[in-house]
Amino acid sequence: MTDIHTDAAQIEQAVADYFAAFNETDDVSRTARLRAAFVEESRYSDPLSDAAGRDAIGEMMAGVRQQYPGMEVRRTSAIDRHHDLVRFSWDIVMPDGSALIDGIDVGRVAEDGRLVDIRGFFGVAAPV
Amino acid sequence: MTDIHTDAAQIEQAVADYFAAFNETDDVSRTARLRAAFVEESRYSDPLSDAAGRDAIGEMMAGVRQQYPGMEVRRTSAIDRHHDLVRFSWDIVMPDGSALIDGIDVGRVAEDGRLVDIRGFFGVAAPV
Numbered sequence: 001m002t003d004i005h006t007d008a009a010q011i012e013q014a015v016a017d018y019f020a021a022f023n024e025t026d027d028v029s030r031t032a033r034l035r036a037a038f039v040e041e042s043r044y045s046d047p048l049s050d051a052a053g054r055d056a057i058g059e060m061m062a063g064v065r066q067q068y069p070g071m072e073v074r075r076t077s078a079i080d081r082h083h084d085l086v087r088f089s090w091d092i093v094m095p096d097g098s099a100l101i102d103g104i105d106v107g108r109v110a111e112d113g114r115l116v117d118i119r120g121f122f123g124v125a126a127p128v
Numbered sequence: 129m130t131d132i133h134t135d136a137a138q139i140e141q142a143v144a145d146y147f148a149a150f151n152e153t154d155d156v157s158r159t160a161r162l163r164a165a166f167v168e169e170s171r172y173s174d175p176l177s178d179a180a181g182r183d184a185i186g187e188m189m190a191g192v193r194q195q196y197p198g199m200e201v202r203r204t205s206a207i208d209r210h211h212d213l214v215r216f217s218w219d220i221v222m223p224d225g226s227a228l229i230d231g232i233d234v235g236r237v238a239e240d241g242r243l244v245d246i247r248g249f250f251g252v253a254a255p256v
Contacts, residue, residue, distance in 0.1 A: 045210065045211050045213055046210070047210040050211050075256060076255065076256060077252075077253035077254055077255055077256055078253060078254045078255075078256060079253075080249055080253045080254070082173070082174070082175040082249075083173050083178050085173055085247050085249075087232075087247075087249045087253050088253055089252075089253050104215075104232075104253070106234040106247050106249070108247075119213050119215075119234050119236075119247075121208055121210075121213075121215045121234070124205075124217075125205035125206060125207075125208045125215055125216055125217050125232070126205055126206040126208070127204065127205055127206075128203060128204060128205055128206060
């Protein structure tokens, strides 16, 4: 838990597969991307979703795509990492270029670099 | 895991106790604050620390205070929450008013509102 025993390149790849899975329209391709991005017993949570297990994460992604056809999730920051944790920001744009939403994800990775969980939040936390 | 079964006031209190523990100079008082803030089997991680267990979290806090006497950790945002997760930003100021560092925490809470983990990151993630 204390040491970074995971290759930065492995983490970069898992995060890239996570974004690719979100942007995938084909169910079979999405499943392949998800297997590269998440361990099986993983969890994804944001203010609108809480999916337990990689299959449920795939269903959540397919549902979001159905609601916002043509949307693209883009990583908008470097991957900030320490120990087995990662942070990065993202946004979602629609085919006409309009912004849908942005936010940040904080995740934990397994030894092979794949995501164990993603905790997503929208926007930035409101000032006190 | 899906439902919010925790009172907002309980979470607010646990987070307040977490900041108070960081700012406490007395070991006995810090321990009391920590018990109110964290469950026993909790974890705190930031780029410089990875403490497993509430006792280790207390030792980490005492160590940081020793390194930066008079420092004050302040919450600088509202507590953003969904499901069993929280996000907030913070900064650390020194007695002369100078800023030491700032960042964000993302945490998970137990049913009684106490923190199960804190994942801290410094500053904001660098743009791509």
